[in-house]
Amino acid sequence: MHIQEELNQRHVLSLTVSNEAGILARIAGLFTARGYNIDSLTVADITPDHGVSRITIVTSGPPKVIDQIMAQLDRLVPVHKVTDLTESGPFVERELALVKVAGIGEDRIEALRLADVFRAKVVDTTIESFIFEITGTTDKVDNFVGLMRQIGLVEVGRTGVVGLIRGKDAI
């Protein structure tokens, strides 16, 4: 007997939650307990009184599982609202990465040239290294990191995705 797996779709979910102790553990634990995937999860408070946080989760699963994830998140007591950005119309998503690259000579020049193409900024430098700051979609960051790997990638720090729907209205 072999375990069967289903085809997955990527979805970006945006949640507003009461900013209380344990909320992150509650949400992360729900994903592990029910066997859902988390590709990335970001959280930060978004109101002046620090009462409400926005959590952005990138997950993947078949449509039925995504629907369950939404319903399961929605029934957690501190969760105010759950929106599937992928389903709710056009939206903007960004993540930020810090990318450390080491090299000298031609590699160094090529790194700067590529950074320019990707509109990455140099935020730290030594004679033998750069740290680039890049923002963009996950794909763009992946591509940039992939190119830097060929030049002399040392390490990467990524924030994970945040997103908002386009237009004037809140979700």
Place this chain on the structure above:
Amino acid sequence: MAEKSGADILVECLLDLGVEVVFGYPGGAVLPIYDALFNHPTIKHVLVRHEQGATHMAEGYARSTGKPGVVLVTSGPGATNAVTGITDALMDSIPMVVITGQVPTQLIGTDAFQEADTVGITRHCTKHNYLVKDPARLAGVIHEAFHIATTGRPGPVVIDIPKNVQIATAPYKRPEPVAHASYHPQTKADAAGIDSAVEMLAAAERPVFYTGGGVINSGPEASTLLREIAALTGAPVTSTLMGLGAYPATGPQWLGMLGMHGTYEANYAMNQADLIICVGARFDDRVTGRLDAFAPGSRKVHIDIDRSSINKIVDVDVAIVADVGSALADMIALWKARGHEAANLSGWWAQIDGWRAKKSLDYAENATDIMPQRAIADLYTACTATGKDIIITTEVGQHQMWAAQHFGFDAPNKWLTSGGLGTMGYGFPAAIGAQMGNPDSLVICVAGDASIQMNIQEMGTASQYRLPVKIFILNNEYMGMVRQWQELTYQSRYSNSYSDSLPDFVKLAEAYGWTGIRIDGPADLESGIRAMIDTPGPVIVDCRVAKLSNCFPMIPSGAAHTEMLLDPSQVKGSMTDEAKALV
């Protein structure tokens, strides 16, 4: 404003919330609360023998009265011992509030004596939980906890209170009800869903009501409405284990329980239906059998207060997120307003009568041994004859299924069993809790010889509070359901399923000041049951039944409703790996 200690604020809140009984066990981290409860004039504290017992008592109390069950335990082992009962309440949607002591705030995280991360451990087995670090927040949290436990889909809520918070003082006034920032369960159905459901019901040729524990949780009114809509439409009614009693077992449209040990007619009706109205049930694997063969030709309407139950297992055509009682009332009102009449379902009923003729609950009687099914049937007859209000609780296993099959329930809140979690050790403490809430009822725990031993220490609790509960053990000297599965799947290799070294239950009864009765054979069965009922005070009956009886009908794991085994001759003794891997 006058200040009160955290412990006094807690007790004040319990009074405000109408709490009459607390099931608990003292310990270092709850001593201030126990002192506040000392000789309390209105809140009765039931001292249990193990914290798991307290949680199941609270469940039994809640399920039989409709009020939330309240538990009070200490930190560390007190809290971890309560985890099984908390999880049980989550799975069966039982309203329960568990107050746990915690080490003082300055010691949290230091591996202090009797410290456990209670909110961490219970985060995923509660509907919600709290750690209260400020006595000024306590009253608000306690009121909110009761609100969350008892509304929407009910469930357990844990409040962890560090010892210094119990002693520190804060101004107290009774909290005003405030709208919760994020918790707003939907109880009233959207009109469109009700409209579709009513029209589908009016047009259906082979409808079935598939009802569950949600009908019980919605309150007795929901059971009345279920009976009304069943009468209006003429459709047959089946129920899950958790929903028994919502529609009367003596009712003309009753098909019996469905699912793994359900009746032939209930499972075939589900399989052949053209419309299934699921009312407060959740398409559990014990109900559906093999999913791709579940009710293949039917359209489905699902009424549930929990949106996440809808389309979780089975895709439905109409989703109605609402309290069951409210949704049924809306459907009945619309049915009448549209002037619908019950359709002619005589063809459907003729088909059902054909399945009923299989008499799937029949069993071969035996002259020398008591058949366990016979014991339950006789218990039912004897109980009915008393004219008393009867409450039956069960442990988990074969005896539980036989009780569900052979004891008829005509009213809600009279059948208390661990359905979702399947917790051995549930039934006896649940009976104690039910008896606390229903002092005049005849409360009987139907048990097996193995599962009764899981919380048998609570005999002392029943003695202490003079609770006349009865334990009726179907003693076959096996973990019967385990043995049955070993027979089905592992060619009768009975690995560790024999109940060796059983205690003498009659002597055990006497040791606790109970009455013990042994029923050895068919000749003693009726008189033994009558003696149990007539004996005042708590009684254990050790009813020796046929050792190797199995529970039929049975849909083996991974099989369809139409692949039901009706008797032992159909048991092959082995299964495919795919079937073995299913629970």
